[in-house]
Each structure stands twice: as structure tokens, then as C-alpha cells.
Amino acid sequence: MKKIKVLTVFGTRPEAIKMAPLVKEFEKYPETFKSVVCVTAQHRQMLDQVLKLFDIKPDYDLNIMKPNQNLWTITSEVLLLMKEVFEECKPDIVLVHGDTTTSMAAALSAFYARIPVGHVEAGLRTFDKHYPFPEEINRVFADAVCTYHFAPTETSVENLVKSAIPKEHIYKTGNTVIDALLHTVENNKADLSYIGLDPNLKTILLTSHRRENFGEPIRNICKAVLELVEKNKDIQVVYPVHLNPNVQQPVKELLEGKERIHLIEPMEYAPFCSLMKEAHIIMTDSGGVQEEAPSLGKPVLVLRSTTERPEAVEYGTVKLVGTNTNKIVEEVQKLLDNPDEYKKMSESINPYGDGLSCQRIVEIIKKELA
Ligand code: UD1
Numbered sequence: 001m002k003k004i005k006v007l008t009v010f011g012t013r014p015e016a017i018k019m020a021p022l023v024k025e026f027e028k029y030p031e032t033f034k035s036v037v038c039v040t041a042q043h044r045q046m047l048d049q050v051l052k053l054f055d056i057k058p059d060y061d062l063n064i065m066k067p068n069q070n071l072w073t074i075t076s077e078v079l080l081l082m083k084e085v086f087e088e089c090k091p092d093i094v095l096v097h098g099d100t101t102t103s104m105a106a107a108l109s110a111f112y113a114r115i116p117v118g119h120v121e122a123g124l125r126t127f128d129k130h131y132p133f134p135e136e137i138n139r140v141f142a143d144a145v146c147t148y149h150f151a152p153t154e155t156s157v158e159n160l161v162k163s164a165i166p167k168e169h170i171y172k173t174g175n176t177v178i179d180a181l182l183h184t185v186e187n188n189k190a191d192l193s194y195i196g197l198d199p200n201l202k203t204i205l206l207t208s209h210r211r212e213n214f215g216e217p218i219r220n221i222c223k224a225v226l227e228l229v230e231k232n233k234d235i236q237v238v239y240p241v242h243l244n245p246n247v248q249q250p251v252k253e254l255l256e257g258k259e260r261i262h263l264i265e266p267m268e269y270a271p272f273c274s275l276m277k278e279a280h281i282i283m284t285d286s287g288g289v290q291e292e293a294p295s296l297g298k299p300v301l302v303l304r305s306t307t308e309r310p311e312a313v314e315y316g317t318v319k320l321v322g323t324n325t326n327k328i329v330e331e332v333q334k335l336l337d338n339p340d341e342y343k344k345m346s347e348s349i350n351p352y353g354d355g356l357s358c359q360r361i362v363e364i365i366k367k368e369l370a
């Protein structure tokens with residue numbers, strides 16, 4: 001029997017975390033699949049951290065990252081360089097993930113090469129093309145050119161149907177991030193002592209990196225953190241700061257050297273999972289963290305005005321608080337002061353997956369392409 005050649009493409013930290021368990025799943029069936037991995041390296045250091053953890057050695061590394069890169073160069077380089085990869089590799093199917101510019105451009109490039117594309121984490125939507133920017137349009141484009149749509153939840157299935165995607169090619173699989181999370185939490189014991197946290201204080205974990213939060217919003221978030229640590233002597237804040245200079249600059253300017261605020265390098269995935277487990281409250285604008293934290297039973301305050309992940313908001317473990325300083329302070333204070341409020345938001349729920357999403361995707365691809 002001819003093997004199915006699957007080319008998995010990713011470039012940033014979150015894509016890598018969510019595609020790594022899928023690559024590992026294909027590798028379990030060498031008699032059926034020839035698994036090939038291409039990284040664009042839209043992220044370099046933050047991607048390499050994940051490749052190391054999951055022991056993935058890419059077959060192709062486009063190495064495109066440049067300091068302070070922009071959307072035009074990422075798009076054009078991925079579009080062109082992927083053409084060469086397709087010509088050499090000749091895959092039967094290409095897999096891309098989610099909503100990054102790597103994914104959108106690689107999907108378009110494969111479409112131009114007339115190779116079928118599968119979209120992992122398909123169907124997420126805010127239905128506002130500017131929020132998040134440019135991710136909403138990236139995923140709409142990716143869905144438009146892909147043939148197979150692996151939707152994590154019922155809501156994402158419905159969004160795809162609304163977008164006129166043929167129903168026979170929409171598969172509800174759960175989100176592979178839960179596969180990655182469960183595997184990592186089970187197999188890794190991380191040492192967090194290097195951060196220097198005080199075990200007697202409550203820890204608030206913060207991450208923020210979104211383009212639409214650059215400028216005033218990220219400054220407002222930092223001001224809220226300063227106000228919170230000033231008011232509450234029993235809390236400490238840990239912020240693994242994203243390497244994007246648009247994040248590094250204001251965060252360091254406002255928060256560096258302040259008491260009970262720990263600014264640290266982006267963390268490897270395993271210690272980051274341990275830190276999520278240790279945290280009392282999580283404040284974030286990250287997509288992946290919104291999916292992971294609820295299954296660890298942590299209240300999540302989302303520093304955005306919209307989300308394409310409404311499921312945990314509906315369950316009440318995630319709340320949209322935006323980027324107004326007073327509003328952030330008010331919502332965190334409520335969780336610190338009110339045990340009932342805290343309890344309501346810290347129930348462990350898992351609307352995003354059961355850890356078996358990769359198995360399902362592999363089964364579907366086998367059935368469709370064998
Ligand atoms: C990208 C994605 C975003 C995703 C985020 C996850 C796009 C347009 N954006 O945004 O959807 O949520 O990744 O983190 O696809 N940098 C480094 N080393 C790294 C990573 C980044 O130095 O390992 C710096 C570089 O200066 C780089 C800059 O960060 O130019 C921006 O990276 P880029 O991928 O363009 O944007 P992100 O904000 O990371």
C-alpha cells in the first residue's frame with residue numbers, strides 16, 4: 001500500500017504546541033503515513049523551545065524570522081518558500097493550524113500548488129475582521145482554501161457551516177491543545193524555583209502579546225498590575241514577556257524592577273503548564289491559555305474585548321475584561337476579595353477537548369486519503 005505523505009507546517013509557538021502531538025501521532029503509524037515537518041520559523045527561539053520538548057526535528061526549516069518583522073514579509077516569504085518545499089516534497093496533504101500568518105500563507109501556497117489542505121483548529125470566529133488583527137482574516141482565508149476542516153467545538157462547526165463550508169468536510173475533533181497539555185502535565189515535573197516566587201503570596205500569572213493591544217492597551221494593563229500589587233501586599237505577579245519588541249519595550253519600561261512583579265523570559269511549555277497550575281488567577285490575551293487554564297481549574301480574565309473562544313466564557317470560568325485599567329483592577333480585586341466569586345470561576349471544565357483530538361484527525365485523514 002502506498003503511504004500517505006503528510007506535510008505538517010507551522011511557525012510560531014502556539015502552532016508548534018498544538019501540532020506537536022499530531023506529528024507524534026502520525027509517527028505511530030509508519031506503515032500508513034510518511035510524516036514530513038516544515039517549520040517556517042516565524043518564531044525562532046519560542047518555536048525551538050517546543051521542538052526540543054517534543055523532540056521534533058523538522059525536515060524543512062525556512063528560518064524566516066527577522067527582528068521586528070512585518071506581515072508583508074512573513075506572508076510573501078512563506079508563500080514563495082513553501083512553493084519550493086511542495087515541489088521537492090510532493091505531499092498528498094498539507095496540514096496547517098489556526099490563524100497565524102504562517103498558516104494562512106502556507107495554506108494559500110498549497111492551494112496554488114493544488115495540494116489538498118487540512119485546517120487544524122478550523123472555524124474559530126469573532127466575526128469582526130479587526131479583532132483579533134490579523135488573525136480573524138487569516139483563519140477565514142485558511143478555511144476558504146482548505147479542503148478538510150478539523151473543528152474543535154460545536155460552535156466552530158456551526159461557524160464553518162455559516163461560512164458555507166461543505167458539511168461533509170467538517171469534522172468535530174476537539175482541540176489538540178488539550179492533547180498537548182495532558183501529555184505535558186503527565187510527563188514533566190518542572191522546577192520553578194528560578195523565578196524566585198514567595199510561597200506565602202498568591203500568584204497572578206499574566207501574559208499579553210496581541211497586536212491590537214500594542215500601545216495604550218498594553219500600558220493600561222501594566223498600570224493595572226502596578227495598582228494591584230500596591231493595594232494587595234499578599235500577591236505577586238509573574239509575567240513571561242513575549243519576545244516581540246512591541247511588548248518588551250512598554251512592559252520593561254513600566255514594570256521592570258518593581259516589588260513583587262517578576263518579569264521573566266518566555267517559558268518553556270512544561271514549566272509554563274506547572275506555573276498555570278500554581279497560579280491563583282490568570283490574566284491573559286492569549287488564545288491557547290484561554291483553552292488550557294479552564295481545564296486546570298483556574299479563573300481566567302481575558303484582556304480583550306472579544307474572543308473567538310466563547311465556550312469557557314459561557315461556562316463562567318473565563319471573563320472578558322478588556323484593557324481599561326480600572327476595569328482590570330476591579331475584576332481582579334473581586335476575585336481576591338470574594339471567595340464565592342473565586343469559587344464560581346475556578347471550577348475545572350473542559351469544553352475544548354478530551355486529549356484524543358490527534359487520534360481523531362489521524363483516523364479521518366487515513367479514511368479520506370487511503
Ligand atoms: C504571532 C502571530 C499571532 C500569535 C503569536 C503567538 C501572526 C501575524 N501573529 O504574533 O497570531 O498569537 O505569534 O505568540 O501570525 N520574536 C523573537 N523570537 C521569537 C518570537 C518572536 O525575537 O521566538 C520577536 C521578533 O522580533 C519578531 C517579533 O517578535 O519579529 C514578532 O513576531 P511575529 O510572529 O511577527 O508576531 P507575534 O506578535 O509573535
Ligand code: UDP
Binds near residue numbers: 266270286
Ligand atoms: N506558553 C508557553 N510559555 C509562555 C507563555 C505561553 O509555553 O511563556 C504557551 C501556552 O501554554 C499556550 C501557548 O504558549 O499553549 C500560547 O501561545 P501564545 O500566547 O504565544 O499565542 P496564542 O495562543 O495567543 O496564539
